[in-house]
Amino acid sequence: MSHTAHIPSHRKPRQRASKSALRAGVAGGFLSTIAVAGAAGPAQAEPVTQTIEMPTITDGLATAVAASAQATQQVALDLETQASEDAAAEKAAKTAKKAHAEAVRKDEARKKAEAAAKAKAEAEAEAEAEERAERASRTAERTTLSASSGSSDSGSSASAPSSSSSANVSGSAASIVAFAKAQVGDAYVSGGTGPNAWDCSGLVQAAYRTAGIDLPRVSQSQSTAGTQVSLDSLQPGDILYWGGAGSAYHVAIYVGGGEFVGAQNSSTGTVQRSLDYDRPTGAVRVL
Structure with missing residues (x-):
């Protein structure tokens, strides 16, 4: 047996126990700190959870975007409808203007035709009156010529009419x-x-x-x-x-x-x- 075998200070048992206790204390303190942090954690995380609420914000934004798109589409439809109504109104106005001009033209043509017909009727009436007068004059002239011819054929000494229209005729x-x-x-x-x-x-x-x-x-x-x-x-x-x-x-x-x-x-x-x-x-x- 060695002469140092019974020297207790060589193994330093107390020093190990102290280190173990220290380590245990440190470990325990660390765990206690984690435990304390864990216990305090839920109380501090609650405001964060209540503030973010990402799913709620996303759903509201999608609804707003959908509503905005619908409103934009409605505005576009309204503008298109208004444009169609304006175009129809303009076309109707042009058609009405053209119809009015055509009606005016036809009315003027009718008036001209009526005036021409009236003038023609008056001219025909005047010509007919003149023709009747001329026929009466022609009948009288023929009667005179017949009488003159009869007198000449019978050897009469009566002279021809002395009117200026026949005085020099022979x-x-x-x-x-x-x-x-x-x-x-x-x-x-x-x-x-x-x-x-x-x-x-x-x-x-x-x-x-x-x-x-x-x-x-x-x-x-x-x-x-x-x-x-x-x-x-x-x-x-x-x-x-x-x-x-x-x-x-x-x-x-x-x-x-x-x-x-x-x-x-x-x-x-x-x-x-x-x-x-x-x-x-x-x-x-x-x-």
Whole structure:
């Protein structure tokens, strides 16, 4: 046995026990601290839990966003509806304006048509009155011509009427004038050559044919068919023309007494008028 075997201080048992106690104390203190912290922990964490509440905030935000989106969509629908209503109103206004303009145009056209119809009716009535007067005059003229012809055939010494329209008429001129006057009241037709409708040159040609004279058909040629004479020295049977010689647009027959017979136009037909009614440009003498 060693001479140190019984020395208790060599193992230092008390020192170990002290360290163990110290360690135990430290450990116990640490655990006590943890225990105290654990006990105090729930009391301090409660305000944090009540303040955050993340699920509650998230749900409210989603609801607000959904409501905002719905409101935005409603505003867009309202704007679209308003735009459609505005467009419809503008289209309706344009349609109404166009319809009004069309109605005004039709009303004006109707008024013009009514005015034209009224003027035509008045002109026809006037022409009819003139035609009746001309026919009465033509009947009287034919009666006079028949009476004159009968007196001549019976050898009577009675003289012809001394009116200025027939005082200087004789021979071929008398035949031409008589034919022309007999057609007064007939219709005017462009290109007409009788027996009941004439144009101006057709009437002149037919009248001269009764005297055995064949004239050109158109007024331009008839205006140069004879010798040019002054309007102050006219004789019954002379051809009157309107326009230039060789380019005349109208012709008629001078019947004496300052009057002519001509197929004037479709409104008046064949008439007997004073030279002052429509002053001719010139005249030619064929006889």
